[in-house]
Amino acid sequence: MGKGKMTEIFDRQALLERVEGDEELLEELVHIFLDHTPRQLDKLRQALEVGDASALREQAHTIKGAAASISAASLMAAAQQVESAGKNRELKGAGALVENLAQEFERLKEVVGG
Amino acid sequence: MNRDAPCQDEWSILVVEDHPATRQFMKLRLRKAGYRVMAAGDGREALEILKHHFCPLVITDWMMPEMDGLDLCRAIRQESWEGYVYIILITAKDSQEDIVRGLEAGADDYLSKPVHPAELLARLQTGRRILELERTLKERNQEIARLSITDPLTGIYNRRYLNDTLTVEVRRALRYKRPLGLLLCDLDHFKRINDTYGHNVGDLVLKEFAGWLQGSIRGGIDWLARYGGEEFVLVLPETDLAGSFDLAERLRRLVAEKVIATPAGDITITASFGIASFTPGGPENHPAPETLLNEADQFMYQAKKSGRNRVVGPTGNQ
Numbered sequence: 001m002g003k004g005k006m007t008e009i010f011d012r013q014a015l016l017e018r019v020e021g022d023e024e025l026l027e028e029l030v031h032i033f034l035d036h037t038p039r040q041l042d043k044l045r046q047a048l049e050v051g052d053a054s055a056l057r058e059q060a061h062t063i064k065g066a067a068a069s070i071s072a073a074s075l076m077a078a079a080q081q082v083e084s085a086g087k088n089r090e091l092k093g094a095g096a097l098v099e100n101l102a103q104e105f106e107r108l109k110e111v112v113g114g
Numbered sequence: 115m116n117r118d119a120p121c122q123d124e125w126s127i128l129v130v131e132d133h134p135a136t137r138q139f140m141k142l143r144l145r146k147a148g149y150r151v152m153a154a155g156d157g158r159e160a161l162e163i164l165k166h167h168f169c170p171l172v173i174t175d176w177m178m179p180e181m182d183g184l185d186l187c188r189a190i191r192q193e194s195w196e197g198y199v200y201i202i203l204i205t206a207k208d209s210q211e212d213i214v215r216g217l218e219a220g221a222d223d224y225l226s227k228p229v230h231p232a233e234l235l236a237r238l239q240t241g242r243r244i245l246e247l248e249r250t251l252k253e254r255n256q257e258i259a260r261l262s263i264t265d266p267l268t269g270i271y272n273r274r275y276l277n278d279t280l281t282v283e284v285r286r287a288l289r290y291k292r293p294l295g296l297l298l299c300d301l302d303h304f305k306r307i308n309d310t311y312g313h314n315v316g317d318l319v320l321k322e323f324a325g326w327l328q329g330s331i332r333g334g335i336d337w338l339a340r341y342g343g344e345e346f347v348l349v350l351p352e353t354d355l356a357g358s359f360d361l362a363e364r365l366r367r368l369v370a371e372k373v374i375a376t377p378a379g380d381i382t383i384t385a386s387f388g389i390a391s392f393t394p395g396g397p398e399n400h401p402a403p404e405t406l407l408n409e410a411d412q413f414m415y416q417a418k419k420s421g422r423n424r425v426v427g428p429t430g431n432q
Contacts, residue, residue: 018228018230018231019139019143019231020231025139025142028138029135029138029139030135032134032135032138033135036133036134036135058177058179061177061206062132062133062177064206065133065136065175065177065205065206065227065228066133066135066136068206068227068228069133069135069136069139069227069228069229070135071228
């Protein structure tokens with residue numbers, strides 16, 4: 001993986017800047033984020049299962065905002081796609097987008113944990 | 115300027131954000147900046163907290179479960195709080211239409227995600243400026259309200275307060291069937307003091323006299339107002355005719371015994387007292403405030419005519 005791709009997944013430097021150089025706080029925020037996101041992915045899948053487009057949109061929006069907050073651009077982009085699908089009520093293609101989002105989350109975990 | 119310097123008087127701020135990571139980040143960062151921080155996970159929880167612990171500053175996310183940021187803004191604006199609530203709305207939404215919706219719902223300011231702490235602190239500074247302005251304005255208004263009912267020379271209530279509040283006292287006495295006493299007292303030969311020693315000494319005598327009266331009544335129950343030049347009115351809730359006579363006689367003796375030290379030498383004064391009284395179930399069932407004042411004024415006039423330095427009321431001389 002190239003360095004450019006890495007910072008797209010997780011821009012540690014940008015986040016460090018935002019927490020004003022507080023490494024400990026950075027670790028804490030990432031930890032909370034990694035801990036909390038699987039629950040949100042579950043809710044996303046549930047919304048998909050019952051065909052609730054607006055719940056899908058809202059959940060994706062929340063993930064998008066949180067991803068932006070910890071400088072995880074790829075995850076944010078993936079969440080954005082799900083949000084759009086929810087907004088346009090395109091539930092057919094949304095399944096693949098949700099799985100893509102889940103994969104992006106796995107990548108993020110690898111990058112952060114590694 | 116050091117942004118992290120603790121606020122002079124601690125400002126309470128309520129952070130409303132459903133994502134735990136963002137919430138934690140804001141909490142820690144704002145605490146470091148010297149704010150007292152409360153946190154809620156959605157709008158409903160935020161309203162509960164505000165009701166128990168008022169926070170003049172609220173930072174809220176837009177999209178949240180249960181009650182979102184827009185509904186929270188509207189709910190906050192609908193209720194009345196002990197002061198203005200300055201609301202900053204934070205969201206990933208950033209179209210012009212969304213901004214307008216946010217501001218129309220009652221937000222004061224708007225920040226896009228991800229929030230940079232330096233920008234957030236700067237926006238909060240703006241909020242505090244507005245809140246401080248509002249506080250100053252409120253304090254000035256209270257001061258003006260206080261001055262509008264205060265006699266500038268003696269510091270006791272003025273005639274305007276007497277007119278407004280005596281009506282309230284009479285109404286209360288009627289409704290709860292409680293007695294109400296009223297004393298009108300007038301300094302004897304006050305014109306002579308002014309003519310002999312000058313107006314400065316006259317003013318000093320009035321101030322001393324008002325101070326004695328003020329010091330002799332029950333705080334928080336009885337009250338005192340300057341009625342005219344050297345005329346004062348004491349209003350005595352929960353006091354019947356006998357009680358009113360007792361107090362008036364006590365005051366009459368006190369005034370006669372005291373000595374006022376002035377630049378022109380020691381002065382002694384006396385005062386005449388007229389009493390009016392409302393007794394529930396009595397023949398005069400609906401006394402107007404003016405009736406009470408007129409009655410007391412007539413008795414006071416009798417006290418003057420019969421030699422001054424005395425108390426006259428409904429049952430005759432005492």
